[in-house]
Amino acid sequence: MTTLTNGTPPDLTGKNLSFKRAAANRAATLGIALCVLIAAFPLGLVAYQVISRGGSAMSLGFFTEEIARNYRTEGGGMGPAIVGTLLITGMAALISIPIGVFGAIYLNEYGKTSPLAKFIRTMSDVMTGVPSIVMGLFIYVAYVVVIGERNGLAGALALACLMLPIVIRSTEEMLRLVPDELRQASAAMGARKWRTTLGVVLPAASSGITSGSLLAVARAAGETAPIIVTVGLTYIYKPDLFDGANTTLAAQIYRNATQPFDASQERAWGAAMALIMIVFVFTIVSRIIASRFAIDKR
């Protein structure tokens, strides 16, 4: 009151800031914006290199033909690796998503704040941080050595171990968003808890669960380390995951990138482009589902 009566309103423009303060503010804003550019630069570099170099390797034959056995030979494709990537990742999803969703149901619908549920929650967070190569070593020791051969299923199991904690945590987040009124309404109709959970809560959260799971699939599709440890190598189509060594795009990129020959490097770029396309399709579909059917927009 008193300030306004004497005629001069308070100066809110910031024009009379001391030079030092104004400069510090400008410099900080600039620095913060620079950080975004620093992060965007590698993404742009990767996108440009993969598209320009991988694009020239693209052809119909690249997607269908078998992989060349010699690093130096030109030609050949990535057909088996593309099929292998999709099958192994798909199998991993089939294993990990049901377990993950049920685990999340336990955490959110049954366990809640019980000590066991809290412990599982912490440990699945910890499991998210376990390096992928350790998962590969684990499946090698616990499965490959036991059955005596490397095969596609071993890779799927390793990827499933990687995906499990991600699916659990993202699903639990989604279940938490389901309003309690839905559960109470279902219970008031006389439905038992398992009915409520499977018939009301899960469908209400289904879009979020799908999008979270697809994101986990996209991550798993690009994993290399567990694949080279557990899956082995092949040059031909192996549609049967139980039938000996298999291969994926990521493993082919690693294998070909380490060679000094032009033909193998071109294959690596082509495989990188194919892999990025697969991963991005999963990611984009996941985002579309998440934004179209978001639970809070109903």
Add this chain to the structure above:
Amino acid sequence: MSDDPLDASSADGVFGRSATEFGVTALTTTASPQVPDDLDLGGDSRARGTDRGFRGLVTFAGLTVLIVLALILVTTTARAMPAIGHEGLWGFITGTRWAPNDDIFGTFPMLYGTLVTSLIGMIVAVPVSIGIALFITEVAHLRLRKYIVTVIDLLATVPSVVFGLVGVLVVVPFIVEWYQAFSDLVSPIPVLSSLFGPANTGQNYFTAGMILAIMAIPIITSIAREVFDTVPEADKQAAYALGATRWEMIKGAMLPHSFGGLVGASMLGLGRAMGETIAVALVIGGAFHISANMFDTGNTMAAVIAQQWGESTALHTDALVGIGVVLFAITVIINFAARGIVRRAEIQMRGSNA
């Protein structure tokens, strides 16, 4: 709704049509109190058993996390025992000579490489990530914010092997001259000259550290954003009301408030960086020595497993699994501590909020 009057579900249909014919008063009759015969609410005793069974099923699914983690620890440790026993645990971790052909397995050069590359990665990634998080929460407009979040999300989805591919085929041949130029530049300065010595190849600790920084940025940024979001709006507005500029508000109100959370976020990024395998394996060079020169070739624990897995046999394989066990232990401890710090910081913030 079926138009066939003989259809079993047509009862609703008849009522529905009659309601529109007879007007509003008839609408109430459409809400039939009768439950359709095929709707089973699971009220009988058989269903009670199902309830118990379902509970058991989901509990078991939840327990798989613990089972898998325990199995990882037990099976890999059991497999690695011969190699670790061969050297003794202390010798295995601190031994400086790695010579699989002579059955000598000292993993310290790799442990050193892991620590050095992760440290370089963190020195770059932590400030950059905090900057991005600040830009998203405080500086950017709503629309710009969406684009930046997309860029960071895309950065997280690019497979690590693709970063490695671009690193080894594009960056490494190109950047070695820059390294050499920088090395010449700092050669008169005592400490820096030993840290940044001559660069013979672009495959070195520093390049690996840069790639780790890129991979850690998305995870640190996303948690830093969550942390900044918990800063009470009242604190920010109070800082502005006292005449603070935006930078002074960030420095005075946001950073002290979110310090604990940022430490946790950085540790999570560190855990991710230490476990990164393929990208590092491609750009680290694969040498087994300990060098203070950041422009020298080296190796990390995860990378050596990937590099030597194909040609390893017997005790060598056991030793590689042993490296995995040590890596597992380190990352689990770091993640455990980081989650604890983040959670405690969040509780503290909520407390001050209330």
